[in-house]
Amino acid sequence: MKPIESIVVFEHEKLYFTDEHKKLKLDQALENYYGDGTPFFSLIKNGVKFNQHVGVIKIAQTTIEILPKADHNGKDEWRQLLHDMIRTVWGFEVKVSSSASLKLKKNSILNLYYELYVKEIEYLLHRGLIKRYNRKEGNLHALKGALHFSKHISQNLVHHERFYVKYSHYDVNHEIHRILYKALKLIEQTNSKSDLSSRIGTLLLNFPEMSDVKVTDSTFEKINFDRKNQHYEKALQIAKLLLLNYHPDVSRGKNNVLALMFDMNRLWEQFVYVVLKKNIQHIDIKVRAQQSKEFWRSENGASRMKPDIVLEANGNRIVLDTKWKNLNGNYLPSTEDLRQMYAYHRYFKATKTALIYPGEESKLIKGDYSAIEHDEVTDTLTCGVAFISTHQNIKQWKENIVSFVKDNFLASHKTY
Template identity: 25%
Template sequence: MIRTITVRESYDWITENDVTAAQFEELIRYIEEKYPNEQVLDQKYKRIRFINYVGVIQCSDVRYEIIPKLTLSPVDDRKSLLGMLSITKFLPISFDKQLLKGEEKGDLLMAVIFTFVDRLLSQLRKGLYKTYERYEGNLYTLRGKIEFSKHIRKNAFQKTKAYCTFDEHTENNSLNQLFKCALLIVKNYMNTHALTLYVERCLGYLERVDIIQFSQSKLESISFNRQNERFRDTVLFAKLIVERATIYSKGRSASSFSFLFKMNMLFEKYIEVALREAFGNNEVVSQHAEKRLLRNKKSGNWNILLKPDFVVNNKVILDTKWKSATYKGRSRYVQSDIYQMYAYVTAYKDVERCILLYPKQEGEVEYPVWEVTDMEKTIEMCSVRIDAFWETVSELKKMLNS
C-alpha cells in the first residue's frame, strides 16, 4: 500500500513521526543521488522540508507531493501547479482539461502519468516506429551475408547452419525500448483501474520490444527524424522518468523516480507567459542584458552587468521573487533586493517604475512604494495571483497600467 504525503514547499516539515526511519533514509539517499548539486532539502535533526522545488517523488512505498503555497487548500494548490506546468511547458506534454483525472482525485502523480500514457497510447495506435536494425546469428536459413570467419569457427562440424549478419525492419529499437522502460518503472504505482489498463495496453503494443537498462549516453543517442517526430513529446517525458529513476536493493528491489521543478524558474516563466499575453511579445523583453552599472575609469570598460527579469514597454522593470512578501499580515522585504532595483532604476534612464513581484499567498496587504530621490521614479512591492492564469493576466494589466 503506497502512502501519499503532501507538503507545501518551504513550509511543512517531514519528520520520523510521519515516516519510518528506513523511508526517511530512502528519501534522503534518493535526493543525494539524483540532485547532488542542488539545494532541495532543508535538513534539521530528524526532520526535513523541501525548498525551492515542487513536484512529486515516488519512493518504494511513499509518494511525496511538494506543492507551492498559493491558497489555503492543497487541492487548489495542486490544480494551480498543474496549470503552471502546462502553461509554461515545463513538462514536454500539455495537460488537456479532460485528462486531469488524477488531480480531481487528489493525486498529482496520477494526473501527470495519465496524460503521458494517454498520449503515448494514442500514438502507438497509429503505428509503432520501426527502424532497420543490424542482427547477427547462427541460422538454419541464409539471411543477409555470411560472416565467414565466425561461420568457420562455429560451424566447422555443422553443415546445416550459416552464421549471418542481416538488417531487419523492426520495432525493437531504442525509442520503443525507452517507452517500455518508462512504463515498467511507473507500472507498479498505478492506483486506478483505468490507468493500469492504459499502461497494459501500451505494453501490449511493445510486447516484442526488449527490456534494457538505459545509460545516460544511451538516452542521449535517441534522435528524431521525419518518421518519429510525432513521438517527440512522449520521448522527452519518458526520458524524464528514466533519468530520475534509481534502484535500491537494500532488502528488496524498488524503483524510485521524481518530477521536480525549480519553483523560482517556474514562477518567472509563468509571469513571462502572462506578460506576453497581456501586452504582446514586442512589448516584453525577458532577461534584458544590455545595461551595465559602472564604468572603469582606468580601462574605460563598463562593468557590473544588469539583468532584470522583464522590461515592459521600456517603462517598467519587473523582477520576480519566489518568496513570501508578508509576515503576520505585514509586508516584508530583503534590503539587497531593494538595492538591486535601485541599480536598475539608475541605469535604465527611460524606466519609470521598478517592481518586485511576489506570489500572492495571503489576503490583501498594503505594500510599500518608495520614491527614488531626485528622480520621478518609484520602486514598488507587488504581489499577483498565480492560481488562475487569466486572473494573473488581468492583475498584471491593472498593475502595470495604474
C-alpha cells in the same frame, strides 16, 4: 504493514517521522535518498525539512506530496493550482469530466503525469509506431548484408550452411521505443490507481516487447527530432522525467524512490511568462524570456545576466523578475534583488523594472533608487515591488496576471 497512502505538506515545512513512518522504513529511504545528493530537502533531527521544491516523492506505495503555498488557500486548492500551473507551462491539454476533476483533489501530481503518459502512448499506438533501421549481426542460414569474416571462420568452420553477417533491419525495435517501453513498465510497477491499471495493461499488450535500455541524460540528448518523429516529443519528455528521477533501492528492493519535484522559483517564472506570451504579445508588444547580455569579461571568460521576462512596447523596455517568496508583510525586497534590478536598468536600458511576487491581493509599490552625485540617470531609475493576487481558479489567476501587467506596466499613462 499497510502503507500510508499519502502524506501532504507545504513547501519549507518540516516532516517529523512517526513510529508508523519508521516501521515502513520511510526514514531510512529518505536518508539514503538524501545521501545520493538530493536538493529537495535537508535532514533534521528525526525528520526532514523541505525547501522551495514542490511535487511528489513516492516511496514504495507511500506518496509524500509537497505543495506550494502563497496565500490562505488550503491543500486541495494548491494541489489543483500546481497541476494547472504545470499544464500551462508544459502545454498539456487534459480534458476531464467533472467527476474526474473532483477525484483530482485526492490525487498527487504523480497521477497527473501517469495519466498524461498513458494518454500519449495510446495516441502513438493509434497513429502507428515508426520504424527505424537497426544494425544487427548474427549467424543466419542465408547471406544477408556484409559477411563478418573473422567470426564467420571461428563459428562456422564445420557449418558451411551458415553465414555470420552484419546487416540492417527495418522495424519498430529501436531506442526511442525501448525508452518508452521502459517508462511504461515503470508506471506499471509504481501505479496504485485502479482506473489506470487496465489502460496500462492494455498498452503493454499492444506495445511490442522491447529489450532493456540503460537510460541517462545523454540518452535523451542524442535523440534528434525530425518530421517523422516530432509527435514523440511529449511522450519522451515525460519518460525522461520519470526514468531519470527513479532511484531503485538496490539493497532491499522494497523502498524504491520516485521523485518528481519542481523548483517553484522556476515554475512561477515560466508560468507568468507563458501567460503573458499567450495573452499579451501581438504586433506592438513583444514578450521575451531569459534574454542574455554580457556584463563582465576577463581573460578567463565572461559573465552574463538574464532577466526573467522582458516586455517591449512603444519603444519602451520593461524588465520583470519573478520571485516566489513571501515578504512577510514588510514589502521590502532583498538588497541583492534590488541590485540585480538596477543592473537590468543599466544594461538593458529599461524604462521600468519590477519584482513580481504572488500575493493575497494585487498591489504595486513604487521604489526609487537613491540619487548618485553627478549622475542624473540614476535619479530617474525605479524598481516596483509588485504583488499579483493568486486565485483558486486558474483561469481567474491568469486574468489577474494579464490585467495587472497591462494596467501597471503597459498603459501609456502609468509611470509609477
